[in-house]
Amino acid sequence: MGTLNLHHLRLFRAVAHDGTLTGAARRLNLSASALSSQLKALEAALGQDLFERRGRGLVLTEAGRIALDHADAIFRTAEDLSATLRETGGVRRALRVGGLATLSRNFQMQFLRPLLGRADVEIVLRSGSQTELLRGLDALALDVVLTNLAPARDAASRYLIHRLAEQPVSLIGTPRRVGQGAPIATLLASQPxxxxxxxxxxxxxxxxxxxxxxxxxxIAGEVDDMAMIRLLARADAGLAVIPPIVVQDELAAGILVEAHRLPGIVEVFLAVTLDRRFPNPLLGGLLARQQEGV
Known part of the structure; x- marks a missing residue:
């Protein structure tokens, strides 16, 4: 086998993740024919077919799956090294954080508070679905994902799951709706x-x-966004089942009141990172501080 061409390997990785030649070619700004010829050159160098065609898509062969595992490891390590050395040599260091779109904004701010206002730190904050954020973490576009959903792990997983905090969940509403200390069962049965x-x-x-x-x-509403639950509670649409941290400002101002803590119900906040050779040095302090409850 000849010397492995890393450019060809990078193109192969793009096609493998896209699943189609035309889609990968469009993203790579190449013609499909040019991309196909370079893939064939890689297959010739490896002495193995990497794809088989099924319908309009491409499916990895067994050799292709092995090649993709190695390609992912090679380019993740290169990207990790490049990002770490680039940040270490600069005056400002960046921390790239993904926050689940439905996660409490107040909790995210609490996590990041030790770095806010620092002249030597740039915080890049992205919001999205769990799938989108974990994809960004896998690609080293993010250093950490803040979530309340633990990702699935197996023997091959590189995810490290850090338990940051556990928040109680309460029945919260406007003073008018909460009334004068009615029991939990009464409020649940009588209020939207x-x-x-x-x-x-x-x-x-x-x-x-x-x-x-x-x-x-x-049930007045079922909502997948804590920020929207907060707004509906403020609008007196009903009693909200929500962690108090989400509405801490409204509770402090008396706009909303906490009727009852719901027994045995908590929300767990997690940070998901990768097992990286060069972890972002800003992250370790944040995780330790949060886990110590400082």
Whole structure:
């Protein structure tokens, strides 16, 4: 086998992740024919077919899957090294943070607070779905993902999952709606509720609590965004099931009040990182500070 051409390997990786020759060629700003010829050159150098065509798409052969594993490792290491050395040599260091779109903004600010205002630090904050953010983490475009959903792990996973905090979940509403200290069961049965969606851990625990109490509830809304639950609670659309940290400013101002802590229901905040050879030096201090409750 001849010397491996890393340019060809990079093109192969792009096609493997895209799944189509035309799509990868468009993103790489190459013609499909030029890309195809360079893939053939790589296959010739390796002595193996890397793809088989199925319909309009390309599927990796067994050799292709092995090649992709190695290609991912090679380019992640190169990107990791480049990013680390580039930041180390500069005056300002960047921390690239992905925040789940539905996660409490107040919690994200609390996590980042030690770095806010520092002249030597640039914070790059991206919001998105769990899938989008983990993809960015895998590609080293992000240093950490803040989430309340633990990603699946297996023997090949490089994810490190850091438990940062555990927040209580409460029944919260306007003073008018909460009234004068009614029991939890009475409020759940008598007031419209603004709830997280069914796939969340909070909702599963709440449904179990409702079943234990034997009450029938009136659901005013099911919302997958904590910021929207906060706005609906402020608008007096119903009682919200929400961690108090999400509405801490409204609670402090008396716009909303906490009727009850919901027994046995918590939200867990996590930071997901990769097992990297060159981790971002800004991140270690943040994780340690958060986990120590400072």
């Amino acid at each position: 509720l603004i709830l997280p969606t069914a796939e969340t851990a909070i909702r599963g625990a709440l449904d179990a609590l409702i079943a234990r109490l034997g009450v029938v509830v009136n």
